[in-house]
Amino acid sequence: MPEHDDSAESRRKALQQAVDDHMIRYCGGFVSGFIERAEGAFVYDDSGRAIVDFTSGQMCSTLGHNHPAVVAAVRKSCDRALHLFSGMLAPEVVELCRELAALLPPTLQKVMLLNTGSEVNELALRMAKLATGKFEVVGLSSSFHGFTGGAASATYAVGRRGTGPVMPGQHSIPAPNAYRCPIRHCVDRCDLTCLEVGMEQVDARSVGSLAAVVAEPILSTGGVIVPPKGYFPRLLELCRAREMLLILDEAQTALGRVGAMFAFEQDEAVPDFVCLSKTLGGGLPLAATVTGAEIEERCLAAGFVHVTSHASDPMPALVGLAVLETIARERLSERARAAGQRLEAGLRELQQRHSVIGDVRGRGLLWGVEIVHDRHTREPAGELGAAITRRAMELGLSMNIVSQKGLSSVWRIAPPLTIDDETLDLGLEILDQAVRDSLNEGGAGSAP
Secondary structure, X not given: OOOOOHHHHHHHHHHHHHHHHHOOOOOOOOOOOOEEEEEEOXXXXXXXXXXXXXXXXXXXXXXXXXXXXXXXXXXXXXXXXXOOOOOOOOHHHHHHHHHHHHHOOXXXXXXXXXXXXXXXXXXXXXXHHHHHOOOEEEEEOOOOOOOOHHHHHOOOOOOOOOOOOOOOOEEEEOOOOOOOOOOOOOOOOOOOHXXXXXXXXXXXXXXXXXXXXXXXXXXXXXXXEOOOOOHHHHXXXXXXXXXXXXXXXXXXXXXXXXXXXXXXXXXXXXXXXEEEOHHHOOOOOOEEEEEOHHHHHHHHHXXXXXXXXOOOOHHHHHHHHHHHHHHHHOOHHHHHHHHHXXXXXXXXXXXXXXXXXXXXXXXXXXXXXXXXXXOOOOOEOHHHXXXXXXXXXXXXXXXXXXXXXXXXXXXXEOOOOOOOHXXXXXXXXXXXXXXXXXXXXXXXXXXX
C-alpha cells in the first residue's frame, strides 16, 4: 500500500479551514476536495483522481481544459502586452473584432470586447435603450443573463429575490417549455401560443417605451429549454411590429456548441445584437457585444460611453483568436454535431432504462435531462437529481444540475467539444451507475 502523505493531508485540512473561514459561499456550497490540474475533458483532484467533466468548467472550456492553442496564446501575450489603457488598441484586439465580424452577417459588424456575459448583455441593453430612446425590456421567464444591474433585471431563472428593486420597465413572457407548458396549453409540442399571449400581455403592461427583447437561443440555466422551430423568426416579427430590438445572448450556444458557429443560424433569425462570452475565451474571461453599424452610429450620436477597466485587453484577445482558429482547424462545429448524436443516443438509452428520466432535450453538445418522480405526473425530483449528481461526482463524473425555481430538476450536460468517444461513453457509464446506485439506496426501481 502507498505510504500515507501526512503533509498533503495537513495542507488539505488547512485549505478546507481557510474555505470555511474566508470564502463567501457564492454558489451555495463547494465540491469536496480541491482541483490540482485540468486537461482536455478531465479535471484531477488533490488525491490524483481523474474526473470526467460534463460541464466544460463553467461552460467556458469548450476546447477542453488547458488546450495547447490557448496556453500558447497566453504565453505569447506575456511577451507582448497583457493590459492597456482602454483607449489604446493592440493589433490583436482589432484582428479579433475583424475575425468575429467575418463570421457574422453584414448587419452584425460592430464589436466591443469585454470580459463576462453579464457585461456584454449589460452593454447590449444600454445600447438598445440609447438607440431606440426607450427603456422597457422583455425577457423570457426562465432566462439567465447575468448578475449586473440590467442583466440581473432581465434574469428570471435565479437570483431575483432579496436584493431589492430591479431596473424600471422590466417585463417577462413565458418560456416555450413544451415539457412543462407555462400556460397549460401544449403537451410536448409548443405551438407558440405562449409567445403570442406573452407579447399581448406585455402590450397591456407597457407604458409605451418598449426598447428590446433579450433571449437565449436555448435557455440553459432555466432548464435547457429548446424553443421550437419558428419561435425566433416570429419573435423577430413581433419585435419589428413594436419597433423593438432583439438581443440574443449566445453565451452558451455560440462557436460550435450546438453544431453551428451561432445558434441563430439554425433558428433562422438574425438579431440586432448577438452577445458572446463563455465559448469565446477558451476558459479565460473574454466576451463580445456585436451589433450593426446603424445602431452603433445612433448610440454614438446620443453620447454613448461605456468604459471598463479591462475593455479591449490584448491578452484575452490573443486567446480569442486562438479559439476561433482552433474551432475552424479542428472542425469543432462538425464534431459537436457528431458527438452530440452519440451523446443523445446514450441519454435516450438511459431514459429507456430509468423511469426517473422524464425528458431528454438539446442540440449539439448541449443537453438537458429532466429528473422526475413519475413520468405521468411529471412531478420533479429535485432531491433525487441532487443525490445522483453527488454520486456521479463520487464515481468520477462532474455534472451540473439546474432548475427553474424548484419547479424542475434538470442535468445540464455540456462536455468539451474536443471530447473523444471513449471519454463520452465513460461519462455515460458513470451516469448510469450513479442513477442505479441512488435508486437502490432509495429503494426505487429503474425499469419504466
